[in-house]
Amino acid sequence: MEAIRQFGQYTLLLYQALRSVTEFSTYRNNLFAEFVKIGYQSIPIIMLTGVFTGAVLTLQTAYQLDTDLYPVTIVGSIVGQSIIIELAAVIGGLVLAGKVGARISTELGTMRVSEQIDALESMGFNSVTFLVVPRVLAGICMFPVLYITAATLGICGGVLAGAIDGILPPAQFMQGARQFFFPEDVVFGIVKSFVFGFVITSISCFKGYTAFGGAEGVGNATTQATVLSCIYVLLSDFVLAAILL
Amino acid sequence: MIEVQNLKKSFGDNLVWEDVSFSIDDGETTAIIGKSGTGKSVLLKHMNALMYPDSGSIKIDGECLFELSYSELRKTRQQFGILFQGGALFDSISTFENVAFPLRYFTDLKEEEIEHEVNEALRMVNLEAAGKKSTAELSGGMRKRVGLARAIILKPRYLLYDEPTSGLDPETSDEINDLILEMANTLDITSVVITHDMHSVLRIAEKVVFIDEQKLSWFGTLAEMKESDHPPLVDFITASEYQI
Numbered sequence: 386m387e388a389i390r391q392f393g394q395y396t397l398l399l400y401q402a403l404r405s406v407t408e409f410s411t412y413r414n415n416l417f418a419e420f421v422k423i424g425y426q427s428i429p430i431i432m433l434t435g436v437f438t439g440a441v442l443t444l445q446t447a448y449q450l451d452t453d454l455y456p457v458t459i460v461g462s463i464v465g466q467s468i469i470i471e472l473a474a475v476i477g478g479l480v481l482a483g484k485v486g487a488r489i490s491t492e493l494g495t496m497r498v499s500e501q502i503d504a505l506e507s508m509g510f511n512s513v514t515f516l517v518v519p520r521v522l523a524g525i526c527m528f529p530v531l532y533i534t535a536a537t538l539g540i541c542g543g544v545l546a547g548a549i550d551g552i553l554p555p556a557q558f559m560q561g562a563r564q565f566f567f568p569e570d571v572v573f574g575i576v577k578s579f580v581f582g583f584v585i586t587s588i589s590c591f592k593g594y595t596a597f598g599g600a601e602g603v604g605n606a607t608t609q610a611t612v613l614s615c616i617y618v619l620l621s622d623f624v625l626a627a628i629l630l
Numbered sequence: 631m632i633e634v635q636n637l638k639k640s641f642g643d644n645l646v647w648e649d650v651s652f653s654i655d656d657g658e659t660t661a662i663i664g665k666s667g668t669g670k671s672v673l674l675k676h677m678n679a680l681m682y683p684d685s686g687s688i689k690i691d692g693e694c695l696f697e698l699s700y701s702e703l704r705k706t707r708q709q710f711g712i713l714f715q716g717g718a719l720f721d722s723i724s725t726f727e728n729v730a731f732p733l734r735y736f737t738d739l740k741e742e743e744i745e746h747e748v749n750e751a752l753r754m755v756n757l758e759a760a761g762k763k764s765t766a767e768l769s770g771g772m773r774k775r776v777g778l779a780r781a782i783i784l785k786p787r788y789l790l791y792d793e794p795t796s797g798l799d800p801e802t803s804d805e806i807n808d809l810i811l812e813m814a815n816t817l818d819i820t821s822v823v824i825t826h827d828m829h830s831v832l833r834i835a836e837k838v839v840f841i842d843e844q845k846l847s848w849f850g851t852l853a854e855m856k857e858s859d860h861p862p863l864v865d866f867i868t869a870s871e872y873q874i
Binding site for chain 2: 411496499500501503504506507508509510511
């Protein structure tokens with residue numbers, strides 16, 4: 386029953402957000418601030434995640450295919466495609482569920498328990514327009530950019546690891562990667578990151594916005610936001626793969 | 631005029647209060663008193679439709695708050711200013727920006743006009759020099775005064791104060807009481823003050839609402855309260871160790 390009640394509240398919050406999305410002047414400043422927080426400030430962790438994912442995947446793929454049955458360029462093909470289709474979006478999504486999701490739910494949760502959201506409403510603001518809409522919109526817009534960054538850096542990490550470890554030279558890695566590069570895979574990755582951006586920011590906004598009970602309540606909201614974001618990233622990843630692949 | 635009629639509120643199986651009815655005339659200062667946990671702040675939040683009752687109504691100039699559409703409610707809310715218990719200042723922006731916040735969104739004032747209005751509001755609460763400070767640098771009393779400056783910046787008709795003197799030393803409490811009186815007198819504001827501080831009540835209130843045992847236990851003027859022999863009210867006043 387509690388899950389159904391929460392889902393109803395979540396849907397209602399999204400409906401309110403959707404209805405007020407046209408009130409651009411109310412959330413314009415917050416939207417640009419969120420572009421910076423969700424997008425720009427996530428670039429370092431996304432770069433790091435991308436590089437190491439690509440590097441480790443290259444080493445592991447080379448280890449598993451250590452046979453003369455396949456040309457060495459197959460490592461580039463597997464790493465390139467895995468990163469573009471799956472890893473850049475999902476691992477990036479999971480990392481951002483922690484970084485972005487936790488920040489959003491803590492921020493809104495603290496505002497809720499310290500009556501800052503009540504203060505906004507009491508002044509005549511629509512707090513959903515002011516707080517939820519810019520965060521979700523920024524997530525939807527910035528996650529694809531972060532995905533492209535992670536995918537690019539992931540392939541660079543693979544190239545570097547292959548060269549440093551002497552598995553295959555960069556030219557052969559890229560030859561393999563190009564061989565199995567399909568533009569629709571990038572579109573698929575962008576669609577995934579778009580959905581992950583929505584899932585993570587909307588769940589985190591909901592959990593923060595409905596937090597109650599002081600510091601412990603904010604802590605619970607943040608934990609639930611992070612855990613639920615991770616679960617729904619994985620779930621939506623599966624659903625999208627089943628539908629689009 | 632604020633008319634509270636047959637208000638009932640519960641959280642799940644826990645009844646907060648029922649059958650609460652009283653009215654507040656324009657320009658009056660009304661104190662809502664009662665023990666901790668009797669739902670005084672809950673009642674205050676109903677007066678701004680930040681919470682909705684199980685039944686009953688609160689009418690502002692004859693219009694029931696709970697029957698308004700959300701856009702109508704937002705307009706009505708702009709007639710109110712609320713001083714929240716902890717100030718509820720936005721901690722991501724400076725003191726000045728906190729006070730300027732409603733002006734930036736609800737008026738077309740130019741920057742220099744906003745600056746003038748904010749400085750004027752900060753002057754009224756005796757915090758002229760605090761504008762540049764971050765909210766983290768403010769003491770409890772200063773936070774309440776900045777909250778008050780923000781609450782009056784749009785020149786509301788009604789000011790709702792949630793425990794304005796709680797957690798403050800007697801001297802700062804007196805300053806806040808003076809400010810409440812000043813706001814009521816100079817700005818002609820109708821004030822509702824939630825408190826359990828009898829010293830404040832005697833300083834500022836014209837009418838008193840006493841909430842006890844999940845209902846409105848007593849309602850009358852300050853003079854009537856002083857003469858009242860209503861046992862729960864007398865017990866409450868006696869327990870507050872304040873001699874009338």
